[in-house]
Amino acid sequence: MEALYFLLVVIGVIVAYSAFNYFYQRRFLKTLTEEEFKAGYRKAQLIDVREPNEFDAGHILGARNIPASQLKMRMKEIRPDKPVYLYCQSGARSARAAQMLHKKGYQELSHLQGGFKKWSGKIKAK
Template identity: 45%
Template sequence: MSKAWHDISPQEVEKRLAEQKEDMILIDVRNPDEFSAGHIAQAQLLPLSILPIRLHEIRNDKQVVFICRSGGRSAQACEYASNLGYEHVFNMTGGMLNWQGEIAHK
């Protein structure tokens, strides 16, 4: 059985953000302290621990890219969202450890 979500590389996310062609929502599922230490500027913080009670806030008609430190928690978020009917869900492979673009600090 294949997974209902897709992998996307950090380089592809950076390219799409630079081109501003894609209507993507970036959701960082790390903890607040990890997010504050450095994140993608366009990303919204939504820790994995509270995703089940706040997933409804994320639009289902957009491409949703989940991000974490290394790709494990974001894969869990992808699985959860796709099981609830989200169709355009992506896991940023390798997470922030593989991100080469600009880093915002809070």
Template identity: 50%
Template sequence: MSIKTVIDIVVLILIVWFLYTRLKPVKGLKNLKPEDFLNETKNNNKCIVVDVREPGEYKRGYIKGAVNIPLSQLQRRLAEIPEDKTVLLYCQSGMRSKNAAKVLRRSGYSNIAHLQGGVSAWGYKLTHK
């Protein structure tokens, strides 16, 4: 086997591993469709809605009642998220909210859901500052 073939195989394995780690389901995370997410925000008074997008994205439009805690700041701002509430996460497409859910799970949070497809799939009115 040539060295080029070995390198190609290693690169392919790394790409597959990277994709798997990014796309695999997060244990204990509920995936909510926009309608279910909206109902949860309206009917669950024991929830907090967290927008994990960056501040510039948040200012362009956010779900009413959401607090902006960017994924890049989440670890150091965990104290702002009560552990006894349902945490409803969203981002632009659903990828960052899944990563945020991983951070929260590792930090002891258990009741976590996210907006499947993010605000790109939302379809309802967004609030603007």
């Protein structure tokens, strides 16, 4: 019986943490549909936060590859005074990358709903 209570407490903590993260990110990160993303990404800095091998397999035309794993070291490559459009494969890494950028003072942050796997626009592959 104690194991069941422990398991319920752990699940409750995980759900509470996920809900907190979701609502916290909504304050500073806009989640854009593909149409909204297409309408604004040419006026913004388009950053693909996937790893280089994923980027080389195919990426949105005009995107720069700054993997989430290298973001702290390469943050100076992103201008804080211009909008930043982020995307990854599904949306999770771009949300974490946006959180890092927000902590460093970046304001206009948006990411692609569903990530690259939902993208139907122009792509480039090596």
